[in-house]
Amino acid sequence: MKIVMIGTGYVGLVTGTCFADSGNDVTCVDVDANKIARLKKGEIPIYEPGLTELVIRNTQAGRLKFTTDASEVVPAAKCVFLAVGTPQREDGSADLRILWSAIESVAPHLATDAVVVIKSTVPVGTNAELASRLKELTGRAVDVASNPEFLKEGCAIDDFTKPDRVVVGVTRPEVGEVLSELYKPFLRTDHPFLVMNLESAEMTKYVANCLLATKISFINEMANICEKVGADINHVRKGIGHDQRIGFAFLFPGVGYGGSCFPKDVRALVSVAERFGIEPRILKSVDDVNVAQKEILFQKIRAHFQGDLKQKTVALWGLAFKPRTDDIREAPALVLIDRLLEAGANVRAHDPVAMENVRKIYGDKVTFCPTPYETLNGADVLAIATEWNEFRSPDFEVLRQKLRSPVIFDGRNLFDPEKMHRLGFVYSGIGLETHS
Template sequence: MNVAIIGTGYVGLVSGAGFAEFGHRVVCVDKDESKIMCVHNGDLPIYEPGLEEIVKRNRQAGRLQFTTSLEEAIPGSQVVFIAVGTPESRRGDGYADLTYVYEAAREIASFLGNYTVIVVKSTVPVGTARQVARIVREVNPGAEFDVASNPEFLREGDAVFDFLNPDRVVIGVESEKARRILLDLYRPLQKKEIPILVTGVETAELIKYASNAFLATKISFINEIANLCEEVGADVQDVARGMGLDQRIGLKFLQPGPGYGGSCFPKDTKALLRIAQESGVACRIVEAVVEVNAAQRARMVRKIRQALGGSEAGKVVAVLGLTFKPDTDDMREAPSLTIIPALVERGALVRAHDPQGMKEARRLLPSEVLFCDDPYEACSEADAVVLMTEWNEYKNIDLSRLKRLVRKPVFVDLRNVFSPGDMEKAGFDYFSVGRKPVYGFSSPACS
């Protein structure tokens, strides 16, 4: 099957490579000539484990092409995906900015020939697919087409695996013809007995928002429980495990930390609230989720301040991890973008390291932040080490070497990567989330 993907960002690039891996002939289109040129040179615009290999393999096989020309990509395609960005509007009021979606719809319409299924892959508010259909009809009244919704459920850091091995595929259609074509597109997954849910268009659009809001709810819930654990002397890791072993709840997304970030949860929870508000429906749980997430970041700043003895002024703080999660270079809505500026504003000297995110972090973080080539350099002469993102290389850091490098062996673990007992034995004063602090350095027994 011939497929066109409009947009070579995170969703478009992964989806294009994935469909090519299924055996389809895919053309990815982007207006940004420099981005297409970089891809032609083997330099992908995003970091995602396994993506470079799958792109290279399918380009060599002739199944995956990149171009800036819609005229080259659209006429011969049976399915055209819109996979452009839908950022939160500049007003910051929760509205999704659909400028790029509607612009893509207009341009696609101009080149439609034979019957085409136009699929909205971008995360969009309920009703967007119908607006896309209206725009296409206005631009090209004679076009034969259907508009469908096919939301993505890709986890950054695991996106290639998720595309090829999804929990489910959701397809929102209104015509039998479109349903048959999209089911054929996903035939390789049907052979693997992966569930494919066919719904109405509005239902498919809402499934995406509802899914992300529920996952964000689990994160905010366990963070509130973690805060309670700190006050009553309980261990949130054990609480989460005790909850998660109940199959109705599950262990996933019950890891306490500095709050959710990334390109989806912050934007999608706010967008769902806006959709509900415009529909006259209260979404009080999601409102609380957004509030709890913002408060959690402020709480993490206070935790670091307390670990430093009550003031960060003049203190050297080493920050390990800047991206919102490991195995990605995505800095969007990362907790570091809130926590680090707050520390700098109070006079902290921040030394930072991240395996993949420093290029973007340099643009987004205060100019006072010093970026280091490796984690040990960042920790040199530090008054406190803060683990912000749980990259594997930090999980395996040499604590003995680290203790020799720092000025004070104070470790603030915002991801609960380490065992309090191990950190105490290593001689660190250790502060984590939802667990009692331990004092391996400043306790009376060690002084």
């Protein structure tokens, strides 16, 4: 099947590449000429394990192409996917200007039997409005479908090729059949292909992300309570997680969620609810708890130094919002850096892949170190903001020797508190009893 992917960001590039890898003829389109030039040379603008190899293989095989000119490739396409950004406005609503601009660029070139598929996360009603705009622009009815993505950064290729489910919203069964054929190679293990109306598909994306965000904010709030009353959140988490109605997924306490999806989608659904006269109290609380949770590590460090952080040096492990990605959007580590710098502290930081992205923000205000251990040179304490695997089993003797004082503030609960106490560390996690 001939496919055009409008947008070569995270979703568009992964989706287009995986479709090409299953034998389709895919062209990815982007207005950023520099990005397209890099992609043609096999240079991937994002960090995603396995993606570089997949892009190069399919480019060399001729199944995956890149261009800035939609008019050259849209006329022959059976499916035109829209995978452009829908960033957050100041009021929390989704900004759809890029989406509507993309529509205007492709509409004149659509084949009469083409299906336009929105892959971007968009508010309820956007697909219906898209159908109306396409009719105005083309003078005919154009098939529109909603196909929300459920990719996790760091394992997006596995998520796409081995999906839990594929969700599509359509207005005609025949459109669902076209997309079913496209996704058939990825649904060989009886995982469902769910067909519904446009509005239900749009809501499915938001509801899924908002529920996962709710679980994170909930367990973080419970962790904060545990820490005050002398309970251990790890024990509590196990106590509730074995209940099949609850489960363990997304019940790991930490310093808050970040990234491009959860913060934006929670606020966008709040905006949608308010537009329809509904007060989304739970969703607002989810966001409020998360914003406050990102301050936790700084509050702990400031309390340790009795409010005076001037000329103190903090070693920081982890900058990305989660491991296996270089994405720093809404990352808790950035909140910590901001607070530390405001308080007059020095920051020495390391992340396996995200340092260059953070350097663009802070420049020489932060010292970026090539290894985790180098951050410890002259550091008064160590703070951990991202749970990279390479941070889980450090040489604790080296840590103790390099740190001015053996103090660790762990925002991801990577280590066992009793073990750390035996090794002579002051260790403070999230929702754990502090050992000193």
